Amino acid sequence: MTKDRIGALFFLVLSLAYGLEAQxxxxxxxxxxxxxxxxxxxxxxxxVGGVIAFLMLVLPAKDRPKKVGEGAFAGWGGFAWVKxxxxxxxxxxxxxxxxxxxxxxxxxxxxxGGFLVLGERRxxxxxxxxxxxxxxxxxxxxxxxxxxxxxxxxxVAFGGGG
Numbered sequence: 001m002t003k004d005r006i007g008a009l010f011f012l013v014l015s016l017a018y019g020l021e022a023q024x025x026x027x028x029x030x031x032x033x034x035x036x037x038x039x040x041x042x043x044x045x046x047x048v049g050g051v052i053a054f055l056m057l058v059l060p061a062k063d064r065p066k067k068v069g070e071g072a073f074a075g076w077g078g079f080a081w082v083k084x085x086x087x088x089x090x091x092x093x094x095x096x097x098x099x100x101x102x103x104x105x106x107x108x109x110x111x112x113g114g115f116l117v118l119g120e121r122r123x124x125x126x127x128x129x130x131x132x133x134x135x136x137x138x139x140x141x142x143x144x145x146x147x148x149x150x151x152x153x154x155x156v157a158f159g160g161g162g
Contacts, residue, residue, distance in 0.1 A: 003079070008056035015053055019046030086117045102152025107134045 022042035090113045097106035111130035120126055141147045 002061065004061055005057060008053045012050060012053035012057065015046050015049035019043060019050065022046055083117055087114060090114055090117065098152075099150060100152055100154050102155050103149040104134055104138050105152065105155075107137075 019042075022039055025039045025042065027037055027039065090110055093113075094106055094110040097109065100106075101109075108131050111134065112126055115126050115129065120129075138149060142149050
């Protein structure tokens with residue numbers, strides 16, 4: 001099995017799990033007959049992702065000669081496992097920091113760390129691609145859409161807003 005097929009299989013399982021979880025979203029009583037509900041977009045994304053992953057699995061790969069005697073897990077060796085592990089640790093740290101340091105600080109640090117793990121080393125690019133994007137996203141969510149984003153318990157403990 002090649003790396004492409006392993007990735008497609010992983011993406012198919014992820015899409016199926018996402019689609020099943022999307023069906024667990026509770027609907028308000030008045031929203032059951034509506035055409036667009038909170039389940040609509042996640043379900044559509046799961047279906048599109050599943051179809052694409054399935055097609056990647058069943059359609060023949062282009063520009064790749066078939067190797068005779070290739071083992072089932074032979075494609076796993078070419079992945080950057082250290083980067084995958086580092087990004088997983090970053091996600092766990094982000095989840096920890098989100099309620100403590102707040103959305104802006106935690107998300108900025110997560111993006112900075114992610115860009116560093118993926119190989120970006122130019123600080124103007126790192127800061128320009130993380131901090132302004134996070135602040136703009138925070139503004140859209142909290143100020144325009146009215147979604148409450150906690151400033152973080154550390155910020156509140158030090159006398160900041162809350």
